Amino acid sequence: MDTNSHDRTGGTAPPLAKRILIADDTLSSRDLLRSILESSGYEVVEAEDCEQVIGRATAFMPHLVILDLQMPQLDGCAAAAALRKIPAFEKTPIVALAATSLDAIPEQMAQAGFTGYLVKPIGPARLRQCIASLL
Amino acid sequence: MRDVIPGSERSFPPDSGDTIGRLNSEQWLAAIVESSDDAILGESLAGVITSWNAAATRIFGYEADEAIGKPVSMLAWPGEEAQIEAFLEKLRQGERVDHFEVARRHKSGRKIIVSLSLSPIVDFEGRVIGIAKIARDITERKIGERRLAENELRFITLADQQAVDHAEVLAERKFRELIENAPDAILQVDPTGSILIANRTAETMFRYSRKELIGKGVDMLVPDVNRAGHAAHRHAFASAGMTRPMGLGLDLLARRKDGTTFPVEISLSPVRTEAGVNVTAVIRDVSERKQTEQRVRTLQESYMTELEARQKEAERLNILKSEFMASISHELRTPLHTIIGFAELLEEEAEASLNEKQRRFLHHIHTDSEHLLSLINDVLDLSRIEAGGLHLRAEALSLQEIVTQSVNAIRPYANSKAVSVREGGHLEVGVWADPTRLRQILYNLLSNGAKFTKAGGEVWVDAAVEGNSVKITVGDTGLGIAPEECIRIFDKFYQVGFTPVGVREGTGLGLAICKQLVEMQGGQIWVESKPQEGSRFHFTLPYREL
Numbered sequence: 001m002d003t004n005s006h007d008r009t010g011g012t013a014p015p016l017a018k019r020i021l022i023a024d025d026t027l028s029s030r031d032l033l034r035s036i037l038e039s040s041g042y043e044v045v046e047a048e049d050c051e052q053v054i055g056r057a058t059a060f061m062p063h064l065v066i067l068d069l070q071m072p073q074l075d076g077c078a079a080a081a082a083l084r085k086i087p088a089f090e091k092t093p094i095v096a097l098a099a100t101s102l103d104a105i106p107e108q109m110a111q112a113g114f115t116g117y118l119v120k121p122i123g124p125a126r127l128r129q130c131i132a133s134l135l
Numbered sequence: 136m137r138d139v140i141p142g143s144e145r146s147f148p149p150d151s152g153d154t155i156g157r158l159n160s161e162q163w164l165a166a167i168v169e170s171s172d173d174a175i176l177g178e179s180l181a182g183v184i185t186s187w188n189a190a191a192t193r194i195f196g197y198e199a200d201e202a203i204g205k206p207v208s209m210l211a212w213p214g215e216e217a218q219i220e221a222f223l224e225k226l227r228q229g230e231r232v233d234h235f236e237v238a239r240r241h242k243s244g245r246k247i248i249v250s251l252s253l254s255p256i257v258d259f260e261g262r263v264i265g266i267a268k269i270a271r272d273i274t275e276r277k278i279g280e281r282r283l284a285e286n287e288l289r290f291i292t293l294a295d296q297q298a299v300d301h302a303e304v305l306a307e308r309k310f311r312e313l314i315e316n317a318p319d320a321i322l323q324v325d326p327t328g329s330i331l332i333a334n335r336t337a338e339t340m341f342r343y344s345r346k347e348l349i350g351k352g353v354d355m356l357v358p359d360v361n362r363a364g365h366a367a368h369r370h371a372f373a374s375a376g377m378t379r380p381m382g383l384g385l386d387l388l389a390r391r392k393d394g395t396t397f398p399v400e401i402s403l404s405p406v407r408t409e410a411g412v413n414v415t416a417v418i419r420d421v422s423e424r425k426q427t428e429q430r431v432r433t434l435q436e437s438y439m440t441e442l443e444a445r446q447k448e449a450e451r452l453n454i455l456k457s458e459f460m461a462s463i464s465h466e467l468r469t470p471l472h473t474i475i476g477f478a479e480l481l482e483e484e485a486e487a488s489l490n491e492k493q494r495r496f497l498h499h500i501h502t503d504s505e506h507l508l509s510l511i512n513d514v515l516d517l518s519r520i521e522a523g524g525l526h527l528r529a530e531a532l533s534l535q536e537i538v539t540q541s542v543n544a545i546r547p548y549a550n551s552k553a554v555s556v557r558e559g560g561h562l563e564v565g566v567w568a569d570p571t572r573l574r575q576i577l578y579n580l581l582s583n584g585a586k587f588t589k590a591g592g593e594v595w596v597d598a599a600v601e602g603n604s605v606k607i608t609v610g611d612t613g614l615g616i617a618p619e620e621c622i623r624i625f626d627k628f629y630q631v632g633f634t635p636v637g638v639r640e641g642t643g644l645g646l647a648i649c650k651q652l653v654e655m656q657g658g659q660i661w662v663e664s665k666p667q668e669g670s671r672f673h674f675t676l677p678y679r680e681l
Contacts, residue, residue, distance in 0.1 A: 026473065
C-alpha cells in the first residue's frame with residue numbers, strides 16, 4: 001500500500017540514471033529489488049500488480065521492466081504482452097522473475113515478449129549482472 | 136421173471152397141464168404173445184432172432200420168416216450196431232435192460248423209436264440160454280413229445296417276445312416320461328413348420344394345450360416382430376441340417392399364448408424323414424437366468440460406478456493434494472526468496488557495517504534459508520511430477536556441457552567439505568534430455584555423493600555409450616549403502632538408516648525425484664554400492680548424435 005512512498009520518480013537518482021520498473025506483489029521482494037538496483041545507481045519505480053504496470057510504465061517510461069511471473073489478476077506473461085503492444089515499449093528489455101525453474105518456460109516467456117528471465121532467489125550479484133547485460 | 140420161457144421158437148415150457156378153454160397153456164401163451172401190441176422177440180445169446188411175433192412184424196416191417204434166424208443187428212439204426220452188442224453182453228451176464236428208449240430201423244429204412252425191455256432166459260439150471268426182448272413202438276409218442284417240446288419252445292419264445300415287448304413298452308414309457316418331464320420344452324416340427332410333437336413342458340412354457348400345439352404352425356411361438364423371418368430361418372436350418380444352438384449370441388425371445396414374450400435358448404437338431412427334414416427344437420426358458428444376469432450386471436455396474444467415482448475422487452484428492460503442495464510450496468518460497476536475497480545483500484555490505492558475530496549470524500540465516508529452500512523445491516518438484524504437471528522439453532544436448540554446469544554448481548559445496556569433484560571420461564556424447572532436468576539429476580546425485588563423502592574423498596561423473604543409450608555414472612568414495620537399502624533408496628521419503636554427524640538431513644525426496652525424472656525421459660536408474668567403499672549411481676538416457 002505504501003508503493004507510492006517508494007515511488008521515487010524524479011527522486012534522488014541523477015537525471016541521467018537508467019529507469020527500471022519493477023512489478024511484484026510482495027512488498028519485501030520489491031524492497032529487495034529496489035535496494036539492489038538503487039545501490040547500483042538505477043532509478044526504480046514499483047508496481048504491485050499487473051493493472052498498475054501499464055499506467056506506471058507509460059508515466060515513467062522505464063529503460064527496463066522487471067515483472068514477477070506470478071501476480072494477482074494478470075500473470076506476468078499477460079502484462080509483458082500488454083506492454084509489448086505499446087509502441088514505446090516495443091524494444092524495451094522486459095525481464096521475468098520466476099519462482100522456480102519450473103515456472104520459467106522459455107517458449108511461453110519468449111512468446112509473451114520477455115527478453116530474459118531470472119529464477120528466484122535473486123541475490124545482488126546475479127541481478128546486477130543480468131541488468132547490466134541488458135542495458 | 137422166474138417164469139421161464141423155453142429157448143426154442145414158438146415153444147413154451149411144459150405146463151402144469153391147465154388149459155383154458157380148448158387151448159392148452161402153451162397155446163395160451165403163444166396167443167398172448169401174438170396178440171401183444173409190443174414186439175416180443177426171442178434171441179440167442181449170439182444175437183440171432185429166434186422168435187418173432189405179429190407185433191414185431193407190425194413194428195419192424197419184417198415177416199417172421201424174414202426175421203427168424205437173422206442177426207438182431209439188422210434192426211439197428213445205422214451206426215448204432217455197437218450198442219446192440221453192448222446190450223447182448225449185459226444180458227449174457229444175466230443183467231436186464233428195462234424201458235430203454237432207442238432208435239431202430241424199420242424194414243423200409245425209416246427210423247422208429249422203441250422202448251426196449253430185455254431179460255435173460257435161463258434154463259432150469261439157471262444158465263442164460265437166450266434173450267427175451269419186448270420192444271414197444273414209441274415213435275408216435277416221441278414225435279408227440281417233440282411236438283410238445285416244440286410247442287413249449289414256441290410258447291416260451293412267445294412269452295419271451297411278450298416280455299421283450301413289455302420291456303420295450305416300459306422303456307418307451309420311461310423315455311416318454313423323460314421327454315415329458317424334461318425341464319426344457321421339446322418340439323418336433325415338420326418341413327412345413329407344423330408341430331408334430333410337443334412335450335408337457337412345452338404346454339406349460341407356452342401355455343397352450345397339446346391339442347392347440349400339435350398340427351399348428353410353430354411360428355405362433357415366435358414373437359410377432361420376428362415371425363416374418365422365421366420361416367426363412369427354418370428352411371436355412373433344414374438345408375444346412377446340423378445340430379446347433381439357434382441364434383447363437385443373440386437374445387432370443389419366445390411367445391406365450393397370451394402374447395407375452397420370454398427369453399429362451401434354443402437348440403436345434405435335424406431329424407431326417409422320407410417327407411423331408413423334421414427339426415427337433417429344445418427350448419429353455421432362461422428368464423430367471425437372464426434376470427440373475429441382469430442383477431449381476433446391475434450390481435457390477437453399480438460397483439464399477441462406485442469404483443470409478445472413488446477412483447475419480449481419489450484422483451481429484453491427489454490432484455488437490457498436489458495443487459495444495461505446489462501452492463503451499465510457492466507460499467513458503469516467496470518469503471524465503473527475499474530472506475535469501477536480503478541475506479546476500481547484507482553480506483555484501485557486511486564487511487563494512489557488521490561485526491564478526493553479526494556476520495556469522497547472517498551467514499547462518501543465509502545458509503539455512505538456502506537449505507530450507509532446497510527442501511521446499513524438492514517437495515514442489517515431486518508434487519508437480521505426481522500431479523502430471525511437469526512437462527519435459529527434451530532436446531539433443533551435449534552431455535559434457537551439462538556435466539560441466541552441474542559440477543560447477545556443486546563445487547562450492549564440495550570444496551566446503553574438502554571433497555574434490557572430477558569430470559570423468561567419455562562425456563563428449565549427445566543425449567536426448569531436458570537440460571534443466573538433466574542438471575537437476577546430476578546436481579542431486581553429485582550433492583548426495585558429496586554429502587556422504589568425507590574430506591579428502593572424491594565425487595565424479597563419467598559416461599559410456601551402450602547401444603542406443605548413454606549410461607551416466609555419478610560415483611563417490613563415500614560411506615556406501617548396504618545392499619538391502621539399494622532398492623528402497625529410490626522410494627519417496629526413504630533415507631538410509633545412518634546419517635553421519637554433520638550431514639544435514641534432506642527431505643528424502645532427492646533420489647525419488649531423480650528416478651521419476653530419469654524414467655520420464657525413457658531411462659533407468661540404479662545404484663551399485665558397498666558400505667565403506669563408496670557408491671556408483673548409474674542412469675541411462677537416450678543417445679543422440681550431436
